[in-house]
Amino acid sequence: MALQSFVEVKPDSHFPIQNLPYGFFKPEPSSPARPGVAIGDYVLDLSEIAKAGLFDGPILSVSDCFLQPNLNKFLAMGRPAWKEARTTLQKLLSSTEAALRDNASLREKSLFPMDKVEMVLPIAIGDYTDFFSSMHHAKNCGTIFRGPQNPIPANWFHLPIAYHGRASSIVISGTDIVRPRGQGAPSGNSPPSFGPSQKLDFELEMAAIVGPGNELGKPVDVNEAADHIFGVVLMNDWSARDIQAWEYVPLGPFLGKSFGTTISPWIVTLDALESFACDAPNQDPHPLPYLAEKISKNYDIPLEVQIKPAGQQDSCVVTRSNFNNLYWTLTQQLAHHTINGCNLRPGDLLGTGTISGPEPDSYGCLLELTWNGQKPISLNGTTRKFLEDGDEVIFTGCCKGNGYNVGFGSCSGKIVPSPP
Numbered sequence: 001m002a003l004q005s006f007v008e009v010k011p012d013s014h015f016p017i018q019n020l021p022y023g024f025f026k027p028e029p030s031s032p033a034r035p036g037v038a039i040g041d042y043v044l045d046l047s048e049i050a051k052a053g054l055f056d057g058p059i060l061s062v063s064d065c066f067l068q069p070n071l072n073k074f075l076a077m078g079r080p081a082w083k084e085a086r087t088t089l090q091k092l093l094s095s096t097e098a099a100l101r102d103n104a105s106l107r108e109k110s111l112f113p114m115d116k117v118e119m120v121l122p123i124a125i126g127d128y129t130d131f132f133s134s135m136h137h138a139k140n141c142g143t144i145f146r147g148p149q150n151p152i153p154a155n156w157f158h159l160p161i162a163y164h165g166r167a168s169s170i171v172i173s174g175t176d177i178v179r180p181r182g183q184g185a186p187s188g189n190s191p192p193s194f195g196p197s198q199k200l201d202f203e204l205e206m207a208a209i210v211g212p213g214n215e216l217g218k219p220v221d222v223n224e225a226a227d228h229i230f231g232v233v234l235m236n237d238w239s240a241r242d243i244q245a246w247e248y249v250p251l252g253p254f255l256g257k258s259f260g261t262t263i264s265p266w267i268v269t270l271d272a273l274e275s276f277a278c279d280a281p282n283q284d285p286h287p288l289p290y291l292a293e294k295i296s297k298n299y300d301i302p303l304e305v306q307i308k309p310a311g312q313q314d315s316c317v318v319t320r321s322n323f324n325n326l327y328w329t330l331t332q333q334l335a336h337h338t339i340n341g342c343n344l345r346p347g348d349l350l351g352t353g354t355i356s357g358p359e360p361d362s363y364g365c366l367l368e369l370t371w372n373g374q375k376p377i378s379l380n381g382t383t384r385k386f387l388e389d390g391d392e393v394i395f396t397g398c399c400k401g402n403g404y405n406v407g408f409g410s411c412s413g414k415i416v417p418s419p420p
C-alpha cells in the first residue's frame with residue numbers, strides 16, 4: 001500500500017504525500033509570506049512546523065531556513081537538507097504518525113485551505129537563463145524565422161544554446177501580463193512599425209531552480225549537476241514575435257521576451273520526480289566530454305496548455321506535450337552554463353526552452369501551432385493566430401504514478417491591453 005497522509009488527498013490531486021512541493025504563501029493579504037508544502041487541498045506552514053521544533057533532524061533542527069522571507073537559504077543548504085526535510089515532512093503528514101495528526105492546535109495553526117491563501121514567488125531570483133533545448137521547436141522556429149534550408153544551426157547539436165533572460169519581470173501564476181509595445185520590422189521603404197505587439201505568444205516551458213550553485217571560476221561537473229537542482233516549475237516565457245523578429249539579430253532576444261515570464265507557485269523537487277525519470281534521447285553527434293554524462297535522465301511529465309478566450313467561461317486545450325521531448329538534459333544545461341567559470345547562485349532560474357513535441361498537436365507555442373499566423377487555430381467557436389487582450393493561458397503538468405500523481409498545479413496569466 002502506498003504511503004498515505006492523514007490529510008485527505010483526492011485521487012486526482014496533484015499533491016499527495018509522494019509530492020510535497022514547496023511554495024511561499026500568505027494566509028491573509030496582510031500577513032507575512034511564509035514557506036509551505038502542498039498536501040491535497042491544503043498548505044502546511046513550515047514556519048509553524050519549525051517553531052514547534054518538529055524539524056528534529058541533525059541539519060534542520062539547528063537552522064532557521066524556514067523562518068526566512070524566501071527559500072533561498074534552504075536551497076543553498078543542498079541535497080542533504082532537502083532529503084532531511086522530505087523525510088521529516090513525509091513522516092509528519094503520514095496517516096500513522098500522531099505528532100501533527102493528533103495535535104489540534106498545531107493543525108489549526110499550520111494547515112490552511114489552498115484556495116484561501118495567496119501564493120507569492122517562493123525564491124529571490126538573481127539570474128534567469130532560458131535554454132532552447134527542444135529539437136522540434138528549434139527546427140520549427142528556424143524554418144519560420146530563417147527558412148527551410150538548415151533550420152537548426154550547426155552549433156545546436158553540440159551545445160545547449162541559451163540567452164540571458166530578465167529576472168526582474170518574473171511573476172507568479174495569476175499575475176496579469178500587459179501587452180508589450182515595441183518596434184516591428186519595416187515593410188518596404190517605410191520606417192519600423194511601433195505599437196502594441198500584434199503577435200503575442202506563450203511558450204510552454206519548465207524551469208529548474210538552482211540549489212547551492214558554484215563559485216566563480218569553478219565549473220560544476222555534469223555528473224554532479226543534479227545536486228545543484230532543487231526542483232522544477234512550469235514556466236511561460238511570454239514572447240512578442242513581431243518585436244523579437246525585428247530585434248534579435250545579432251545579439252538575441254531582448255524586449256520581445258523581457259516584459260514578463262510566469263512561473264507556477266509550487267516547486268516540485270527532483271526527489272519527488274525521481275519515480276518519473278526516463279532515459280534522455282540518444283545524442284548524435286556524441287557531446288564533448290564535459291557534457292557527456294554517465295546517466296542521462298529526462299522525466300516523463302505530461303504537459304498541457306489551455307486558452308480561455310476573452311469573454312468566454314470555458315477554456316480549450318491547444319496543445320499536449322511532455323518534458324521528455326527535451327534533447328539536452330537539465331544537468332547538461334547546468335554544467336554547460338558553468339563551464340566557462342560562470343557562477344550560479346541559489347534561486348537562479350534555468351528555463352528549459354519551449355517544449356515542443358514532434359507532432360503539430362504537441363507544439364509548444366502559437367508561432368508553431370499557427371505557423372506564424374498562417375493557419376489560425378479554432379477555440380470554442382472562435383479562432384486565434386496570436387493572443388488577444390483578455391485571453392488567459394493556463395499550463396498544467398502532472399506525472400501519473402501507480403495510484404497517485406505528482407503534479408505541478410497550474411501556471412496561468414491573462415493578457416491585458418497595452419498602456420494608451
Ligand SMILES: O=C(O)/C=C/C(=O)CC(=O)CC(=O)O
Binds near residue numbers: 130131138203
Ligand atoms: O529560433 C529562434 O530564432 C527563436 C527561438 C525562440 O524564441 C525560442 C526561445 O526563447 C528559446 C526557447 O524557448 O526554446
Ligand SMILES: [Ca+2]
Binds near residue numbers: 131203205237351353
Ligand atoms: Ca523561451
Ligand SMILES: [Mg+2]
Binds near residue numbers: 238
Ligand atoms: Mg520571458
